[in-house]
Ligand SMILES: [Zn+2]
Ligand SMILES: [Zn+2]
């Protein structure tokens with residue numbers, strides 16, 4: 117399922133299901149879904165927007181958690197390593213995964229105006245995979261980041 121990041125949707129349910137999916141995946145894989153890891157994921161899920169590590173740290177501090185940078189960074193590392201969040205290279209930021217627990221190469225649609233981020237279910241890595249196979253090339257990682265304007269930032273949509 118692709119989260120309709122740019123459209124109006126039941127966002128509370130969206131957060132709940134993503135946190136529940138992460139909790140279930142952690143339980144199934146014997147991973148510790150600690151309080152701080154859960155909270156960092158919730159912060160990433162709060163808006164469909166990429167957040168820098170520093171933004172997350174600030175948020176934790178605003179909540180009076182007095183989190184030290186390594187704590188926030190380790191929680192982020194954990195979320196990325198296990199596929200609950202992705203690193204968005206172009207923005208040097210992080211976004212919660214739209215379909216955790218599913219093995220996939222993420223593809224992102226990034227709004228250059230408001231930094232809203234949508235994760236596409238299937239990226240062009242399928243086409244790349246065919247080219248790679250024909251060339252005897254083994255792809256280890258594909259990063260797909262498309263930049264443009266989301267519907268909320270497209271002038272015609274606001275008229
Ligand atoms: Zn949502
Ligand atoms: Zn993902």
Ligand SMILES: [Zn+2]
Nearest residue numbers: 227230266269
């Ligand atoms: Zn936008």
